[in-house]
Amino acid sequence: MKRETIKTIQANEVSQLPLYAFTALALTFGRARIALVGDIRQLPPFEDPDLPRDLAAFAISRILASATRTKAFPVINLIVGRRCPPPITKIYLNALSVRIVNTIRERTGTTNIGVLCFYKAQAGLVSTLLGDSPFYVGTIDGPQGHEFKVVVVLTTRTSPFRNCPFLKDDNRINVAISRTKRICCVLFDTAHASPRGAWSGIIHRIPTSARTSCVATSRSWFN
Numbered sequence: 301m302k303r304e305t306i307k308t309i310q311a312n313e314v315s316q317l318p319l320y321a322f323t324a325l326a327l328t329f330g331r332a333r334i335a336l337v338g339d340i341r342q343l344p345p346f347e348d349p350d351l352p353r354d355l356a357a358f359a360i361s362r363i364l365a366s367a368t369r370t371k372a373f374p375v376i377n378l379i380v381g382r383r384c385p386p387p388i389t390k391i392y393l394n395a396l397s398v399r400i401v402n403t404i405r406e407r408t409g410t411t412n413i414g415v416l417c418f419y420k421a422q423a424g425l426v427s428t429l430l431g432d433s434p435f436y437v438g439t440i441d442g443p444q445g446h447e448f449k450v451v452v453v454l455t456t457r458t459s460p461f462r463n464c465p466f467l468k469d470d471n472r473i474n475v476a477i478s479r480t481k482r483i484c485c486v487l488f489d490t491a492h493a494s495p496r497g498a499w500s501g502i503i504h505r506i507p508t509s510a511r512t513s514c515v516a517t518s519r520s521w522f523n
Contacts, residue, residue, distance in 0.1 A: 306332045313445045314338035318345040319361035336373070340365045341474045343444055398429045400485060404450050405435075408483070414448035416440050416476050418455060418467055426454065440472045443479050451480040455488040473498045 306329050311317060315338040326334060340362075347360050367373050401413060414436040417423040427437040436448065453476045455467065466472070477484050486502070493499045 303329055304331055308332060309334045310337060311335065312337045313342075314364045315340060315342045315362075316345050316444065317363055319363055322363050336364055336367065338364045339474070339478075340368055341471055342478075343441060343471050343475055398426065400487070401430065401433075401435060401452055404452070404483070404485070405433075408450060410449045411435065412449040413452065414438075414443055414446075414450070414479055415452045415454065416443065416479065418472070418476075422454060440476045444475050447479055447481050449481050450483045451477070451485070453477065453484065453486045455486065468497055468499060470498050473502070477502070 309325070309329055309332045311322075311325070311334060314322075314336040317336075317338075344362050344365075345360050347356050351360075368375055401415060404413060405411060411434040415423075415426055415430075415438075417426060417437070417439055420439055423438050430437060436443065440453075477486070488499070490503075493503060
């Protein structure tokens with residue numbers, strides 16, 4: 301197939317598409333109409349911290365956010381997601397995340413489970429504890445663009461969330477809880493969860509019947 305015959309291109313997960321890649325795409329398929337599909341509230345393209353700011357703004361940029369803000373292209377907002385599961389977030393609290401994952405596997409009969417961690421070291425620890433289990437274990441950044449039947453989000457933190465910009469970042473929170481097709485379990489310490497912001501909104505939206513308390517006195521999920 302010749303590239304001149306391509307009439308339409310659907311680019312998905314565009315929130316992660318850097319400007320240089322989009323430019324190459326547009327120049328390669330100059331006659332095609334390009335539709336950008338994505339969520340401006342998810343993670344932006346990777347940007348090398350050593351890259352000069354002005355160069356990053358020129359080469360990386362945030363295409364979807366900029367186009368939406370300036371209305372450079374016709375925009376269609378997705379109000380209702382037809383694939384969205386009934387209650388998208390069910391929060392359970394337990395002392396050991398591995399026990400929760402294994403219990404979910406037993407009760408649902410699925411191994412399509414993603415364990416998402418805000419910290420790489422924690423992901424490594426959980427992966428070791430789970431051994432050869434067929435689950436995905438990784439950081440929040442890794443599975444963007446992928447979904448799991450069950451997602452377990454670990455927010456292990458020994459100090460208030462408000463002291464950690466990384467943990468309360470709206471984009472990462474959005475990616476974490478939107479990777480699920482069926483069940484989303486979030487483990488957190490209510491004493492450290494932010495009284496304001498995204499976490500507060502999430503907590504207040506969860507019915508009391510969907511919450512489970514942990515009687516453990518330790519601040520760590522792993523004893």
